[in-house]
Amino acid sequence: MKETFAAYVVDKKAERVEGEITTLSAAQLAAGEVTIAVAYSSLNYKDALAATGQGGIVRHYPHVPGIDAAGTVVESQSPDVAVGDRVLVTGYDLGVGAFGGYAEYVRVPAAWVVQTPATLTTFEAMALGTAGFTAAMCLLAMERNGTRPDQGPILVTGATGGVGSVAVNVLAQQGYTVAASTGKADQHDYLRQLGASQILSREDVSLTGERLRPLLKGTWAGAVDTVGGATLSYLLRTADYGGNIALCGLVGGHDFAGTVIPFLLRGINLLGIDSVACPMAYRQTIWQRLATDLKPPHLDQIAQVITLRDLPGAIAAILQGQIKGRLLVAPQA
Numbered sequence: 001m002k003e004t005f006a007a008y009v010v011d012k013k014a015e016r017v018e019g020e021i022t023t024l025s026a027a028q029l030a031a032g033e034v035t036i037a038v039a040y041s042s043l044n045y046k047d048a049l050a051a052t053g054q055g056g057i058v059r060h061y062p063h064v065p066g067i068d069a070a071g072t073v074v075e076s077q078s079p080d081v082a083v084g085d086r087v088l089v090t091g092y093d094l095g096v097g098a099f100g101g102y103a104e105y106v107r108v109p110a111a112w113v114v115q116t117p118a119t120l121t122t123f124e125a126m127a128l129g130t131a132g133f134t135a136a137m138c139l140l141a142m143e144r145n146g147t148r149p150d151q152g153p154i155l156v157t158g159a160t161g162g163v164g165s166v167a168v169n170v171l172a173q174q175g176y177t178v179a180a181s182t183g184k185a186d187q188h189d190y191l192r193q194l195g196a197s198q199i200l201s202r203e204d205v206s207l208t209g210e211r212l213r214p215l216l217k218g219t220w221a222g223a224v225d226t227v228g229g230a231t232l233s234y235l236l237r238t239a240d241y242g243g244n245i246a247l248c249g250l251v252g253g254h255d256f257a258g259t260v261i262p263f264l265l266r267g268i269n270l271l272g273i274d275s276v277a278c279p280m281a282y283r284q285t286i287w288q289r290l291a292t293d294l295k296p297p298h299l300d301q302i303a304q305v306i307t308l309r310d311l312p313g314a315i316a317a318i319l320q321g322q323i324k325g326r327l328l329v330a331p332q333a
């Protein structure tokens, strides 16, 4: 590996967290048995929070964000991982407590490393990244609870985002009727290309106010909710009998208004999704599924590549909900 290399480092200066491209050396990398030359990381909503000091995600500065990384192993002290292996890491403490993927190299514990499946290119692995992994977790959680394509439509919220785009594409490919809610009036064609057959606005799927009725017309067999907040309030009231709501995100807020009534009268299920601490055996199963039967057919349309220099603008845009699909970060570029 190179002695010094480029990284996007965020630091706290006078209570403001700001990032810049600087040079790091191997000695500054995190502890771990495996060093990876990063071909791609990606930009997730959580990365933008981490890079701007929001959400209490980063505890120590200076810090290198990037909760995803994929590339080739250049050093290994682990018998399970060899130099030259094509690997990926998502979640755990990557880009949170440990330096993440926005650098030419990342060092991680061997226990975090997943061998990139042979049927996924490194580009495809990061086009999926935490977002695609989470979308697959949502689908599998709904299916474990009995959701099947013939039971009715599935609503994906925040649909043009990273998790949302992959969820729309994977669900449609699996034969589900997919409805997508979006705040982007100019991206309906994109969502239809990914497989959505019905598009709703953010307002259509948001409920606020003190006098909310506990039940509205049962409409959705399931949902992948990346928004939370007033959208989750809507979903709880409109999930159809036995409906499964896979809740993974909070871009619309932490709090939601709801009653026990939909659970008692419609037997709905609210399924919490956590990709970060997902156990390794299940993690590997999900990556194998993403590399085979769950592989989204339109990853090329979903993902674009940016460089470390593009990060400040991209971070501001994702916090404003303006990014479409997935942004891969190429630290070597």
Ligand SMILES: NC(=O)c1ccc[n+]([C@@H]2O[C@H](COP(=O)([O-])OP(=O)(O)OC[C@H]3O[C@@H](n4cnc5c(N)ncnc54)[C@H](OP(=O)(O)O)[C@@H]3O)[C@@H](O)[C@H]2O)c1
Pocket (backbone or CB within 6 Å): 043, 044, 045, 046, 130, 131, 134, 157, 158, 159, 160, 161, 162, 163, 164, 181, 182, 183, 184, 202, 226, 227, 247, 248, 249, 250, 251, 252, 273, 274, 275, 276, 318, 320, 321, 322, 323, 324, 325
């Ligand atoms: N639980 C887990 O393990 C896990 C894993 C991955 C992600 N997440 C969470 O899932 C969420 C989505 O992540 P992501 O990386 O896909 O983010 P993203 O790419 O920024 O997508 C979020 C999408 O939500 C919509 N949106 C943005 N602000 C909104 C608002 N104020 N109200 C309603 N909708 C809004 C936008 O889509 P439209 O314009 O189409 O509406 C936006 O593109 C985040 O909260 C993230 O932290 C959780």
